Amino acid sequence: MNKLNKTEERLAKNPPKDDDSTDDDNDDVEPVCKKRTLRSNVAGPSSSGRPHILPVSCIICHTDHWIRDKVTCKRRREPLTRWTIDAGKLRKAAELTCNESLLLQMRGRDLVDSEARYHPSCFRNATRFLTRKWPKETTDILYAESYAKFCHNVIDEQILKQQGAIRMTKLTAQFIKMVKEVQGIDASSYRSYNLKKRLQGSYPQLHFLRPTRRYESEVVISRTVEAQDLAVNLVNLQDDTKSSNELDTSSGSESDLQHEQKGFRRSQGISSSDMYFTARQLRIAVQEVHVHSMTSDINWTLEWLWRRRRRRRSPAPAPPADTTPPTFTNCRSHWTVPITTTSTVVTWTEPTATDDRPIRMQGGSGYCHGPPPVCMMPIFDISPTRSGPAPGSTFTEGRHAVTYTAQDLAGNIATCRIEFTVEIIRCPPIPPVSNGVHVCTYGVIGGSQCVFSCHHGYTLSGSATTHCNADTRRWSSPIPTCQVKTCSPPLVAPSHGSVSCSDSNRFMSLCTFYCDEGFEIPSGQSSALFCNGHVWSANPPICQDVKPPEFTACPTSFDVNIQSATSDSALVSYNSPRAVDNSGHVTIRLVEGKASGSRFDSGANTVKYRAEDGAGNIIECNFTINVIIIIVTG
Known part of the structure; x- marks a missing residue:
């Protein structure tokens, strides 16, 4: 102890x-804390060679960490790591832990462009719970x-x-x-x-x-x-x-x-x-x-x-010292500079600072340490120190800040932070054109012109050119589309057949025709048609009937015995032949012999029927009727 x-x-x-x-x-009354001021760039220049506008410090702890070197065993400051895209894990950890102090520094800010930095040990401690498996x-x-x-x-x-x-x-x-x-x-x-x-x-x-x-x-x-x-x-x-x-x-x-x-x-x-x-x-x-x-x-x-x-009364406070920092005038707040190029020159009026106590006397040398008339007219103006580029410098796109610092004789420091954003005027990004391409002169920057074209087999629907209006930040015409070309008319299935297409009647579609059983595509006609974007490669084929009809009932040869003393013929009846066809239409004709119910002569009588469909396919039905007459005497 x-x-x-x-x-x-x-x-x-x-x-x-x-x-x-x-x-x-x-x-329990909340104390009045002293106003914090930004540090200068004494922490060292950035890796890019230009001085930091903001102090080079850890975005997590805002302090210096000391580590022991493994080789020399000496204490040294832990180096800072520049913010990368992989450091987004820190944002997730801050959101889960509701760390508003850290989120306030990340929200609405490009940490990669502003070269935010952190200690590796702070990063590990802040994100350790994300990888730990409970x-x-x-x-x-x-x-x-x-x-x-x-x-x-x-x-x-x-x-x-x-x-x-x-x-x-x-x-x-x-x-x-x-x-x-x-x-x-x-x-x-x-x-x-x-x-x-x-x-x-x-x-x-x-x-x-x-x-x-x-x-x-x-x-x-x-x-x-x-x-x-x-x-x-x-x-x-x-x-x-x-x-x-x-x-x-x-x-x-x-x-x-x-x-x-x-x-x-x-x-x-x-x-x-x-x-x-x-x-x-x-x-x-x-x-x-x-x-x-x-x-x-x-x-x-x-x-x-x-x-x-403490329980006793504190002694009376000493006379108040000068604790009031200087006051800035013309300290311009944030503004935006729109441009249509990649960089521009930005100018502004530099701020001035004054203090409530005189800094020096007009006409005197050094500072004022005595009452008038030894000290003449007091001067309250302070020449602030600028940290950053001067007015009239060239700036690229992004957020920029210039800090002015003023310090009075008592050591009170006041800062004026001038912030502005150089914004390139852009139109909304053009989405990729399906089955087409577009070429722009300056991307999506104001004043850029884009030309659209379609691939082979597609036709452009809409205006082929459009330009970015810098005033409205909109494109002059809607983005066109590429419509696929088609062949006319669309193919239909033939009678007693079907057709199958890979992409209907659109460009590069291949249609194949099929016929039902008993039907075939005639020679000389193509069963596959190709769409070249205008017409089909050939005329649609037809399905021709190649299967002859079939007899469902065809009588067989038979004998007829008749006893007669005087007649040499007989009256014979038989079942007429019946036939069917795949086309649904068939014609049956007697081409030889006699019809049923006729009188047939004695001996062998040949009967021939022929069935024919609409395509001319023929089939015959043949049978023999043998008439035997037995003569009966007295």
């Missing part, structure tokens, strides 16, 4: 300045209802919304109590380790601070907590350490009353050991979580803690 004693002696000799009010109730817990389903209510009442309200800090032992006790109230289950065997892994998977914006003492449990905080809030919460946690393993079994009203009384006792005075361990824990939080605070914020926090520890 030697360091702590020395710190108390130093603070006792040089106590921090306090407000005129000595009432302890005013401790183990799945087997008891998640058992307490799902209680876990949801616990997250809403404790994690969301107390830690994330109120920016509180709670130890894991207390969180586990509250979760066990929540399970008992909601589900009526005794979860006293539920371990803090399981709850921690469960919270790490559900809330990536939570951080678990390692304890400063071995017997203490981890402190759960939000990654977006401010240094002042964290310091107050860490002080309040010191008294809870002794009873961190005890389960609160009292009612809600009694527990809240005890908590308020305990907080009141804390506000009356803070022990030196509490301040010591609070400072250690705050330093760990700044290193691990990158709490959104600079060194001045931490100094203010320690000063605030010292104020709360």
Whole structure:
């Protein structure tokens, strides 16, 4: 505790300045912090050879990191890495952890073009939880209802919304109590380790601070907590350490009353050991979580803690010193310079600065150290220092900034940041033309002209040229389209056949004709037709009937016996032949012999029928009728 004693002696000799009010109730009033100023480019030039407009610092921690060289074993500053496209993982981590301080620097800004930089160690610490695989817990389903209510009442309200800090032992006790109230289950065997892994998977914006003492449990905080809030919460946690393993079994009203009384006792005075361990824990939080605070914020926090520890009235403050920084005039804010080329010359009126106290006297040498008439007319104007290109320089497209800095005799610094954006006038990008190409003189910059053309087999629908209007930032005519050429007329299936086309009657379509069974495409006619974009390669073919008809009923040869004494012929009847054809139309004719019901002579009588379809295909039905006459005598 030697360091702590020395710190108390130093603070006792040089106590921090306090407000005129000595009432302890005013401790909660927010302090008035000094206005931060931008640093100059003393951190070193950028890799491109030009000085940085903004200070070269880590976008995450805004401080210098010291590492030990593995070869020389000497301490050196950790080099900064330039922002690349792969660093987009940091944006995802900032969105998941609700890190508004980091998102404010990324939102609406091209970090690659502005050469934003970061420490590799800061980048690893900020994005480590994205690649870490949390183990799945087997008891998640058992307490799902209680876990949801616990997250809403404790994690969301107390830690994330109120920016509180709670130890894991207390969180586990509250979760066990929540399970008992909601589900009526005794979860006293539920371990803090399981709850921690469960919270790490559900809330990536939570951080678990390692304890400063071995017997203490981890402190759960939000990654977006401010240094002042964290310091107050860490002080309040010191008294809870002794009873961190005890389960609160009292009612809600009694527990809240005890908590308020305990907080009141804390506000009356803070022990030196509490301040010591609070400072250690705050330093760990700044290193691990990158709490959104600079060194001045931490100094203010320690000063605030010292104020709360003191119970005596502070001495009267010294006469106020010059704390007012100079004032700038003609400090132009952001504006936009539209151009139709790749670069342009930008001019502006440089700002001037004045101070509330004289800088020097007109006609005198050096500064004014005496009253008039020794010092003549006082001069309040200050010549500011410019950091960046001068007016009239050439600028390319993008956002540019020039900083003017003015410092008075008391060391108060004021800055004027002039920002402007050089914007190239562009029309909306032209989408790729399907089955066509377009060529533009200057891309999509104002004044550019584009010519459209289509591939072979396609015709242009619309205007072949268009130009970008710089006033309206629109194209003069709609973007044309390429329509496929077609062959006319569309093909139809032939009678007793079908047709199959690869792409209807469009360009490059191939159509194949097929005939039904019994039909064929005549020789000399093509069964495949090709569309060249205007006409078909040949006339559509037809399906010709090549299958003859078939007799479904054709009589067979038979004998007819007749007994007669005087006649040499007989009356014979038979079933007429029947035939069918694939065309559905067939004609049957008797070409030889006699029809049924006629009288046939004695002997062999040949009968011939012929069936013919519309295509001239013929088939014959032949049979013989043998008439036998038996002569009967007397």
